[in-house]
Amino acid sequence: MPSYTPPLRDMQFVLHEVFHVADEFKAMPKHAETDVDTINAVIEEAGKFASEVTFPLNISGDEEGCTLDKSTHEVTAPKGFKEAYAQFVEGGWPALSCDPAFGGQGLPYVLNQCLYEMLNSANQAWTMYPGLSHGAYEALQAHGTDDQKKTYLPKLTSGEWTGTMCLTEPHCGTDLGMLRTKAEPQADGTYKITGNKIFISAGEHDMAENIIHLVLARLPDAPKGSKGISLFAVPKFNVKADGSLGDRNPIFCAGLEHKMGIHGNATAQIAIDGAIGTMVGEPNKGLAAMFVMMNAARLGVGNQSLGLTEVAYQNALAYAKDRIQMRSLSGVKAKDKDADPIIVHPDVRKMLMTAKAYAEGGRALQVFCTLLLDKEHHHPDAKVRKESGELVALLTPIVKAFITDNGHISTNACMQVFGGHGFIKEWGMEQYVRDNRINMIYEGTNTVQSLDLLGRKVLSNNGATLKKFGKLIGALVAEEGVNEKMSEFITPIAVLGEQLTKLTTEVGFKGFQNPDEVGAAAVDYLRVAGHLVFGYLFARMAQVALREIAAGNTDPFYVGKLQTARFYFAKLFTETATLMRNARTGSKVLMDTDAALA
């Protein structure tokens, strides 16, 4: 059975020593009170909840899965899920970063980020129930009417009710412009919704008394395509004027999918048969409203893989120290044993360090990104708000695709450390691989993310936002360029930054003549950009570690951080050479394949 220890030390390093988040919060009136002690107390308690309450339900939840009673359309989550959720609500966790106007605690997103990293390490399937709710909360807060906010937000904040995103239909996922669910206006201002949705995560369950579905549908007179989609709030139980629950709305679970992973989460087929809903945002502008939720969800998906990478790493490390097998190639290490622990083998270390580096890089990126999110929403300076928002938009597809792909590499490497035992369910490692696999697909496949990055976030403004990120690298180079000890971390990112700028211009130019050039380069491009971001973050972490060591700090944590940064640049960052070359190759070798793919 696997174990999990909340990575508080590394989290605190990133929060306080690298990004000095408490100092940043002082500049934001809403968060000025969130000091180091508060932050540490919150993440410590969050870690306890994750490791003690939801982690023990991870393997059992996978084995048991969810059950649909076809006669009542009710879904039962795996044993213990409901009780754990009640404890989550009791502890006030859903309210952590919600608006105090609706009962929230109003704490920074950065703290919610740390909470969710640990929840995802503990139990991704369980975490998706409150996770999806939070997305619904954000969409309603941004686009809901006062009435909708009053009706739904306090209950979503407390966690008494949960939420979903109902987007996908059998014939359309990526291409939501094709969706068919209908919304007919009623005399009283509400809408009658009819249609079929699939792949609705946390779509039905027994953990909360009501579920607020946010449903994409078409008005009768809507234009064709993505410009004719509106968003509706459709509760499982209609809500009376006094806030109490009324009739059951005909929005039912018609089936549950049998999936590769996240078995503990109900992936529901939702049949909507004239259910009553209210419009969120403006008619035909539903996709924009939904994107508030989607962007939050994309950061959340990156966080799922960060969590899985961390927990997989911890268990592979423990196994590699415990399992004895063969002798070290460079001579016996454990003389008193029949064999050496497998951590003596260079390739076992490579697998472990790969996961460790991707976990620590991912954690730094997530904190970096959610701190920007806090600034976007709560910084007093409008320019800071705007620029922070632009950077978040640039980083979102990288968080989603790069961290989930790294999670795939890492969970597979950690499973491999276990040899044959990695393939056996009771060790828990193969579940991390299976659970992670969906993260590369949902909320926009990683290919869609790469097109979002290169097409929409980079080329559409001629690389202006990318240049802003480049300025951060430039500042670090200026600051540390003459520091010989930093050169091993600074030189690679300075070089790659220049190469990426050139590549951007090149692909932009070719794409202008043939847009398939953008599609051909995008996936490699995103991975190069991901390494540029991780390289920058590892350089900043190394900077802190070098300073501490220079100041006489003997905590081996800092030596470990330098070792991890060195490993990262030597063994992972280097794939940019091949990626750049492949991105440059162009679309012809891909598109000139009709005979091959006949």
Added chain:
Amino acid sequence: MPSYTPPLRDMQFVLHEVFHVADEFKAMPKHAETDVDTINAVIEEAGKFASEVTFPLNISGDEEGCTLDKSTHEVTAPKGFKEAYAQFVEGGWPALSCDPAFGGQGLPYVLNQCLYEMLNSANQAWTMYPGLSHGAYEALQAHGTDDQKKTYLPKLTSGEWTGTMCLTEPHCGTDLGMLRTKAEPQADGTYKITGNKIFISAGEHDMAENIIHLVLARLPDAPKGSKGISLFAVPKFNVKADGSLGDRNPIFCAGLEHKMGIHGNATAQIAIDGAIGTMVGEPNKGLAAMFVMMNAARLGVGNQSLGLTEVAYQNALAYAKDRIQMRSLSGVKAKDKDADPIIVHPDVRKMLMTAKAYAEGGRALQVFCTLLLDKEHHHPDAKVRKESGELVALLTPIVKAFITDNGHISTNACMQVFGGHGFIKEWGMEQYVRDNRINMIYEGTNTVQSLDLLGRKVLSNNGATLKKFGKLIGALVAEEGVNEKMSEFITPIAVLGEQLTKLTTEVGFKGFQNPDEVGAAAVDYLRVAGHLVFGYLFARMAQVALREIAAGNTDPFYVGKLQTARFYFAKLFTETATLMRNARTGSKVLMDTDAALA
């Protein structure tokens, strides 16, 4: 539900047009009669069996799994498995490449290879039942006494009985020197075996009336470590002098593992409680005897991933042509539809072509390698036999590790083509990913393969065998060096060949001072070597295609083959740049990580 069409055209291309196997067989007296028509008839029938009999049982076998009756220790395979096996035996398939002296058909290994590729595409879990038997057959044929051969080989040849390899114990897998199972000599020349084995594939089932377990165990006076291991044949039912079944031998299934994949195959814990066995080969030389079986199994594992890559590719291709979603970036392609089929998108093509190139490269390598195996065993010229055997030994770890890693990449890419549907069991794609995952682990993890290649097969003879493979490349360069049309395929392998030679010398030199340098470079080294081999094979395939086209052949197959070769060199082969660099980095960055891995 997925579908499967035996890839007869490509198989025939490799067999007849690239390797001219029928001509090669003419030089081997034992196979001189195996002409093109015979070969084509056999693979056509084999394809029918795979696609019609075992393929329909693949998803149901995964869902149902195997069942152990704890009171009788009997295991029931999934529904239909037993009947399909009876049909397999009835058709004479187990006997295909077995020795006519024991009832075999005596056909070349190359044909068995083609049969098994298709069986693995159809149903890896089912195929492991006859597959393991074949390994037991080979070990007994090579090392068994006349009595053992007479008792077991006719039944293993006919398939009436099956076989297993009982190596692993709970505390040792890679490090068999640690194994504890005991063998006590009895007065009648037999041995009483006692111990516990785990991870025994096809270890117990209801498909055959007897199971011959080949068990590694220690004699009472055996030296410690791997030089004190002997091999024993231990039947489930003792065999009487007249060949009929006698008493049940106390070698029982004590439990079945719950695994990530290959659910249809019984991965058994085997409790041996004084079971009677006979020794195979010499005392304390069991590992050598077992390696006959192991080497065959390693080629077989590569073949499993080749099969899964092919079937995953076929289904992803069909889906990509059928599923409409979004418009092509370069303009509407399917005007009459609401969206374009997703095959218009460059990255979808990249995923498809990756799987196609790895399937076709893997097929060429497997045929190349098993043809060498036929030469090793049946060529009249001793020098050819010897050199063929050396090349097979060099290629075996590449077949096992490179093809299974490629299978991981390919099955994941094909699953990704399906978007969210790829994660749903009914589409069948996620099963290919799960089934393939064990191939990177068992029969020696891919890290073990890389150490076998670099340490044992390359450095131990100062690269002599590698140079022999280099000569094949040299011959192709000499033949085609002036042909401008071939330069895009020849130049990269000529360059990489030189680079690999340099790298070998470099790592050999460093490894002489510090053996961890070999362990640090080995995995990257194997992948570079794999690309050198695939590059050579794609160049030879391109050569044939170019000649056919030049001769006026308008079959689009040849154009497709060139497109695949171009894609391979442009997008897959290019990772050698990063791999070479990483292999050169050395062990320090891996081994200087004690603080990081504290």
